Amino acid sequence: MSDPTPFEQLLSAARAQPDPQVLLFVFARAELPPDATAEQRARFEAGVGGELTPLMCVEKSLDELTTFDALVAESRDVGPPWTVVFAAGLGGRDGAPPAPRAVEGALTTMVERVRSGAVDAFLALSAKGETMHFV
Template sequence: MDISHFDDLLRAARAQPEPQRLLFVFVGAELPADATPAQRARFEAGEGGALAPLMCVDKGADELESFDALARESLQFDQPDRPWRLVFAAALAGAPGRAPTSADADAPLQRMVEAVKTGSHGAYIPFDRRGLPVRWG
């Protein structure tokens, strides 16, 4: 399946035979303490930096209308001095006839936060603030 926008992921989650819960980790960028002068200059120009989780949330696939709805909701928690730049997404499948709950999502969501912190985020799809997938390298 080709995911060219966040809403494609949402449609795919809704089409699964088992109910899905979507997991999201919103990240900003921070400058590491040992940054070089060149890295500092890039960061001040709005580029580079290290990914830093800012907030996380889980939603049932049926609880979310669109990327725009998720982005609007995120504004309640967005920090003007540290806005989120990317949101990593993953899905948690339920059992036949049983949707996963927020309690079911707690541990996977925390593992996701830790994976993003350590740079081991390859299993998750990153989207920018427009809902477009980000391709690394």
Template sequence: MQTTAPTLSSFNDFLAAARAQPDAQRLLFVFGVAELPPTHSPGQAIRFREGRGGALSPVMCVDKAIGELADFPALVAESRSTGQPWDVVFAAALAAPAGREPSEPEVEQALRSMIGAVHRGAVERFLAFDAEGRSLLLS
């Protein structure tokens, strides 16, 4: 019998999957803004103006316990209260074994790792959502 991993196509799917895990989870979010790279070509500038291409730069991050976040609109409202604009939010969950919560150093290290991955464009292992909560497939 072949099994496949469940598809997480919405923010609600992500929350439900995290809540269903046997180990305690911390939800990790890195918010990014689309920018034109400083060393862009004329073609890159055209594509960027058309809403395609560019680079994503992390602008803020946050971690949440599962019970601290009801839904995507709550995450958006909290993020907007900072005054920092963003275009994409990357999401991941961090588990700690043995029924304990992930420690603060573990969470900080995971967030640093996510930020570094966003800087490098290595975001394929994260879920990505636009500001409306639509799932994104970034390449």
């Protein structure tokens, strides 16, 4: 039996919580700013640097999530190509899932944090499901 993937670990942790959880996803890609220097362009072409641009966001109940491959396929069907997906959990209260207003606020906060590069609190995965790290 193989070790669970980071996505499977996220699902397992969310399912283990006492109150219902939803998972929040922000899909983004790395882009060069229009005023990038030659050095920045060279680094970007080598796979380093750039700015994160959020493209779309979604919340999913745990019942809606099966595999990471299914999430990737769905995202490809409804949105533009992306480089990284950021994931976070949001818990409900007193046996109820999070309220729509709480979900909307949390997604807005996630998008803002991705824009600013403050992504250390999120699980970041490539389209292949590999954990990504940002410095």
